[in-house]
Amino acid sequence: MARRGQPQAGARRTAPRDKRRGGNGGGGGGKDRGDTIAVLARTVREVEAAAQRGPVTPSARTKFQVVALMLREEHARVRADVTTSETHRTEQLKRLDGIATILAKTAVRDPALLALLADDAVVSSAARSLKQDMLRAVGIEEVAPAQPVAAAPAPERVVPQSVVSRQLANPFLAPDFSAAPASAPRPRRLAGWELLGPLLRSFERAGSGEPACMPLPAPTTRHVPSGVALMPHQAQLVASAAAGHRTFLLADEPGLGKTAQALLAAEAANAYPLLVVVPNVVKTNWAREAGLWTPHRPATVIHGNGETIDGFADIVVVNYEVLDRHVGWLGDFGFRGMVVDEAHFIKNRTSQRSQHVLELSERIRTRTVRPLLMALTGTPLINDIEDFRAIWQFLGWIDETKPLAELMTALDETGLTPADPGFYPAARRCVIDLGIVRRRKVDVAADIPARRIADLPVELDGAAGRSIRAAERDLARRMVSRYETALANRRSGAVVDGIDTELVRRVARWEQKDAAEASTGENVFSMMRKIGQAKATLAADYAGQLARSAGKVVFFAKHVDVMDAAEETFTRQGIRFSSIRGDQTSTARQRNVDAFVNDPEVAVAVCSLSAAGVGLNLQVASNVVLAELSWTDAEQTQAIDRSHRIGQTEPVTAWRIIAAQTIDARIAELIDSKAGLAARALDGSDEEVSSSADVQLEALVGLLTEALSA
Template sequence: MAPRSQRRSGGTRTPSRRKHGRARDQEGIIPQLARASREVENAVQRGNLTRQGHVRFQVVALLVREERTRVKADTTMSEGHRSEQLQRLDGIAIILAKTATQEPALFELLGEDAVVSEAAKAMRVEMLEAAGIEVPEEEEAEPEAAPVEQRRVVPRSVISRQLANPFLTQDFSAAEREAALRARPRRLESWELIGPLLTSFERAAGGATAVMQLPDPSSLRLPGVHLMRHQAEVVAAAAAGHRTFLLADEPGLGKTAQALLAAQAADAYPLLAVVPNVVKANWAHEAELWTPQRAVTVVHGDGDGIDGFADIMVVNYDILDRHAGWLGDLGFRSMVVDEAHFIKNKTSLRSRNVLTLSKKIRARIARPLLMALTGTPLINDIEDFRAIWEFLGWINPNAPGVDLMLALEETGLTPADPGFYPAARQSVIDLGIVRRRKVDVAADIPARRIADLPVELDGALGRSIRDAERELTKRLVSRYDSALAARTSGVVVEGIDHELVRRVAGWEREDTASTDENVFAMMRRIGQAKAGLAADYAAQLARSVGKVVFFARHVDVMDIAEATFAERGIGYASIRGDQTPKVRQRNIESFLQDPDTAVAVCSLVAAGVGLNLQVASNVVLAELSWTDAEQTQAIDRVHRIGQDEPVTAWRIIASQTIDTKIAELIDSKAGLAARALDGSDEEVASSADLQLEALVALLTAALTPSGESSA
């Protein structure tokens, strides 16, 4: 590293000559980035990506972004040279995107609001200087001694819980089962069994769905809870003592509810739920809905503010490493892994953390409730089962677990016997594989349903949206107070003057109609903030159940979604209002006929009518409609004649924002169109009416004393 006296000061990066005078495009930053991106790619392919590899990936992404901006702004560069440099940068970006699809945790590092660690800052400086680029002194970062695993934290409330119960009773029944195994004849002890077990699911399926024998749920008693039969069967199995499940129902069949109620039926608290970030808020919502008597807490960041005494703890994969220490020692009696195919790569950090936690829980409690939820148990090949089976305790790294080995011994067969494979497959299924498709339980579920998926808006954009909403609410309250103070009629209204509230909301709507401060503009910003999360969920659905229709109102939201699908290697067709009829029809046919086109990205306005997209049965509504009729029109592109499966529309809702209120207002108007069509004199609400109602709801909520409901 050159002495400080030899470096230029200033706020911009400037190129300098290297020792041998080679040009920047030959030995500059781009070759450095290309080599670093390949190193990360190779590490992911080998399955040994370290924490330093995560740092290198983020630094390359940052520098690619910076270099692209610099190249575009360089007026001294010829167009040919600029095009060449941008093409080289695009190549590196493609490598990063492909790498992230193999290790999805890396996507978290690509966001504009991703935290840049001191290690990343130091590596950035090193790469720039290695490329012969002088770094301003104020940008320099002190290098860290060595890259280490992500720092571990222990929230204060967790310490309080540990101090309150320092002694956790050890369960020794596992040792008793081990002794029972040793006491039996062990014909299979010398056989390699993991390979034959996996092969049994390829050779011995015979077209049969993998479903364990489930009990009749008619005797199950859950006061105040209404379950569909297929859901109740799993809960009844947990109540009867079954303790491990690979719940592989298709999306839309209520796996989250089944897991939460299974924990309740088994009295398996505290419960740890490890989930993708995109469904973290939904898990808290579902826990409050299905098990309201059990406290739930969600772990964000370092865990500040969590309830360490909660019965249910929800944490996302991406921060699991930070909390793995105390999570393994808290004494969980159950653990659920949602979207369990996320752990298929056993060498990935997320998989190692999940397997370590499972092993600690099983070491402390012999028969904990362990549930792996996934609509996609197999992504590439049969080997994807390994990590899930190991999480459930069905296998060890190189041999069957105790229960599976006992079941295999009882068959009296070895892999040399033809009958071994169907018997082995059934032995694994009996441990707890449950797979139901929508079409299998069509009688249980409505032909068309809307499922709300709450998401949290993190980062600077989410904070700015919440700040803007608070400012809007303050402005409304100030208008209301001023109007009350200026009233000369002498009329006094007890409590909230709802007539005045509506007038104030009307004034606000009129005054801000042509500005960026109205509810329409705020909803657009919310849509932009939700776009990546909505696309991420649509990508998960596409991998789980096939074709998905993705609806958005604004072009920029569609752009973000399409970029996300491209990064994940998911084929999509775009259906927009600015397309020629020929292009539009070509894209529609691609979605309908090409098996590699998994998602149709549609404009709510341009594609909400006149399309038949019934090859899909799942719809993602990334942005809310302003009327129930518009929402229904979009869903009916899939729910129409020719559809032979129940249709689920996943409505992405930004929690703790006005998005939730808009959704409630849309639902409250849902019956209005039907009444109008049946001859009512009521007028169907317009989008402007809904904007007024949203402002009324905001102001009413602000004026309502805490603990009271608004009129």
Template sequence: MPTDPTRVSPGKPGPVGGEQLARSRQRQGQRSAQRRTNGRQGSGRTRPLDNEGLIPILARAVREIESAVERGQAVSVRSRFQAVALLAREERARVRSDTTMTEAKRDGELKRLDGIATILAQTAAREPSLFSLLAEDAKVSDQASEMRKAMLERAGVEVAEDEVEEPDPLALPTERRVVPQSVLARQLANPFLVPDFTASSHNRGQARRLAGWELLGPLFRSFEEVGNGASTTMPLPEAREVMLPGALQLMKHQAEVVASAADGHRTFLLADEPGLGKTAQALLAAEATDAFPLLAVVPNVVKMNWAREAGIWVPHRTSTVIHGDGHDINGFADIVVVNYEVLDRHVGWLGDFGFRGMVVDEAHFIKNKTSQRSQNVLNVADRIRARTGRPLLFALTGTPLINDIEDFQAIWEYLGWVDDKKPLGSLMDALEETGLTPADPGFYRAARSCVVSQGIVRRRKVDVAKDIPARRIADIPVELDDEMGRSIREAEAELARRLVARYESALATRRGEAHLDDDGIDHELVRRVATWEREDSSEESSGENVFGMMRRIGQAKAGLAADYAAQLARNVGKVVFFAKHIDVMDAAQETFKRRGLRYSSIRGDQTRVARERNIKEFVEDPEVSVIVCSLSAAGVGINLQVASNLVLAELSWTDAEQTQAIDRVHRIGQDEPVTAWRIIAAQTIDTKVAELIDSKAGLAARALDGQDIDASSVDVQVEALVALLTEALLNR
């Protein structure tokens, strides 16, 4: 709450500018003096000075507000409360700056304003929901603006019409705007892209019975006041069979959302917990409604995973990922994936591309409406709605809806349910149909139901546990597109060149006949060269070898992996973060510190007492969100089942080591399905190592009679070098 309880930020220029208001006040004072003079010369009756001007009007209004709150009718006076607070702030500033006033007069006026401020503060203390109207960034409702204007007019202040030109919502900064050449080619190939205005309902939903009521505040409050037993998921149809490529299967809770889209629903706030397949649901809903081209706005850490998931679930649809200025994108793709960080460069052409669907992943990223990121997303969505009557819109987030519900206003605006002042379209129609107003006791439960029915879907892992494995590994590919990433790829290329040179030298001096396949490769010799390279390398050695590659990749992934763990922690609670190397753990902890997350750690150099203290802190302190663990120090002997999500920032050399880490969480007593999020550096040797670990694990799982045939770490290292050398030989 601001120091001055009457201080309210108007959110946009008010109807009276500062200089104009001062001049109007001066004219008001002159007229009042003239009236007093006329009164003395005429009937002899004078109006007491204390009953003139704005302050008496504010004093009466604040007493009425206080009385209404005492009677439990706070909702009906929210707009008046805001108008009084705004005018009291303005009047205080005017009195302080008025050089024509005597000191005694100024002190008296300020004392009366302090009394008004005190009543406002005490009233807000009785009804805490009013505090939001005193915040620096509080929006002034239309009703509050009208009341403010009426009070000024009653006080004799001339109020001019607002001459401030509304900003053009499309007038965003253009300094970094780009239009990729392939997009220009697409536009030239299809120059007559006709907007689709059919079935547009965006402008429906006019307030009738609820006209004049402030509704956004009560809608937010309905999620706070309506607690246990209230639904968090819209009515969904029965799951229907969905034709999927290969051996893929859709879980029941996923199929229900796809069926809802197929039945005609077009806006979804999909808030399932992480691990329940929100990406697949959005992609298959787009397929069911032919909502292509489809735009996906996502965090940088998951944009490669979006392209990968699209290739899995809708493989017949082409996808393209925008990096930087987008020089290498496919302008004819069905699915365009862009991360928040570069959206500002592409917001111009994306709004005119002709998208029929849009997905915003980790949608809580846009909760701050004043940020450029949020403005860009809302801008593109508005323009898509303007071109397509009923686009498919998904907002994906794992954040529970009952925490900081007002943060979801931007998401509701993106989905077209509200604007910055009132409900829109079908939501307003639904509120009208309840027959209730915010003054009625049953309004909040009915209002919450109306919002949920617009498209909120929230399922927890424990709710659908029978549909998902008790333990699973989910890969998150990340793109290393910074300087370190380029350096790693160059070093990997140098290692491949050295292996090729060694192979060619051995092939030239080999005794006997070479056994070449159709591609001209001697695979037996390839394996020997890989084995020699592995024997010549060690984890302590310098130079470009398989160990150095993996360590550098771990360092490059550290920040991205920690960012993903931070997202999980804010979405679902406690997270276990595993890494192999100390510098990766250090980088992760720095990221958590910057994100304002409390963490503890388990490292090899800790004493037994320190280790036990840190484990207890993570398990028992609800404020400790993450525990950063060394794979070697924390892989065995500890119980972290208070969490059901873990992040593997670096790959192990064996499936056994990876499994031991997962088993710190997946233990007897764990009552939720466990998900291990494995961060993989795309287009590097990291992907080869991940595939090898999984293939060796599959062999072990199929071993007969309990025989353990899990590959050793040396096997995986050699196989990774074999894959690297074979690929280099094929690409010569």
């Protein structure tokens, strides 16, 4: 397939359904190709309309990807076609550019659609099938190339020598499927129903105060080693695994000890060897936790190409970043269990790391009878209810298009279809009973002290403050100009009294798209970075005061230059600190964590939101300073819960440093207003569900509306 508009020789040839068509005024570029563009235009309008109606369905997402693929190929073909007139070629390119514009505007509504525009996006089987159907509709058949096409270079795959030694010492027998249950036939009553969309919406419509937690048995301490203790909610999960349950979305709120639950569940299920996939920042800590909770099970950590791993270990820990080079031998290793930590990392199913995780899960399920599969995340819903899809697929509850046998059977037994009013609560219950476990701190760990978020407004004075306010005014003026131009060029002639709110949102989406694609110039992202830089010293000063008066402090920032400025401030003030960043090796990062936790002289941990916001235990501190705002409530919660977790003995306060009278304050309000997604979907709250991904958009909408009102 051609990439980025460049034709690739031999990559694809086309033939008519019965025989190759002749000239028709341009090498097959006449009626057939005109029909192709018309089909693309019609299909992209269908996708646009679907996106405007609400959440994008799987079928609309498939259409979107097919249009993107065919558009790229058609654009390359038209540009390379020298048999047609320049006027005709220009007209076709103009029509294709119009389709591309609609695609781009539609993609802004849903981050998952943006991912499908990437060159390396995985093409689903449904998309390949639909593409062939659309080509056939205009009399074109996609034919396999006569000569092999050079594929993009695959990532380097490695097989560590210790793994080879293990395989030679204990060759694997063919998998034994004799105990596997017969696959349940697809119930005829639900044949033809699109079920994944209704299943996801069943969590949006939840409410009624019912939490998303499967029934759990009485706690057991049978598998707990001496010297450590489980809380009752942790022991319940282990008891469920001991009783035979094998798939879990363990979505306990951050800080409730999911690592211990996963390790002991594997022990209860005898799910060894066990594969654990984790963010790089916590893989060393996972090995430590394994030594604490399952001391008789040797654990090994894969670093780089894996030269130092123990091929005979029971627990193999690997981070997402190196999974691509090890996925081959991991799939053949004979794992009987797999744990994915911070499972929201795989929410984008088209990303490479998600594809590797899903591939490994499928290979384990096809060669192991009832393996233990666990997805761990305190924040499974970051942006949208669609974030569930990849996790459910990892657990084997669904595939790309439909529920799989166990879930389908459960849905069939309800006797309902999506047309029945009672379908949604019943469907939600069916999914929960497959293994969703969600507990809140307030319910199961009342002895953990309370936490609160306190906002500290700061005034940005001097040149930096003036520059930020000027940039904000320029951004508002630019959007006002776009709004007025669009209003003047409106063809419908419709007159709107006052501000056209729909046009305001459209202009905000254009600005959001431009900002996402821009590498230079002023936009909402560069403004937030400037604000972070301007707040850095003020935030560090406050953290230093807290450290001197109240003890250890965790300091979070998004950008490296903000961390640098804070560390320079601490150095000038004679305050010792540890730095926890994404570019450190796991050994160096753990050494810095240990220094902060164990050395009374190390007063501050300067942490990256992305690198240290998950998986770390920093409950030695009860004060957290958020020098920069996240775009999502989930990321903010993850950061705070590094301190607010089991083992904390004091109330935790998160101090948000807010730049007063700037877009920073508006974003803080939006983050707080959009915190209800997990509460609604998982905790049975009546709070309205809304996507945290819209914080950027809503901030721009508010800025433009305020400017127009003025």
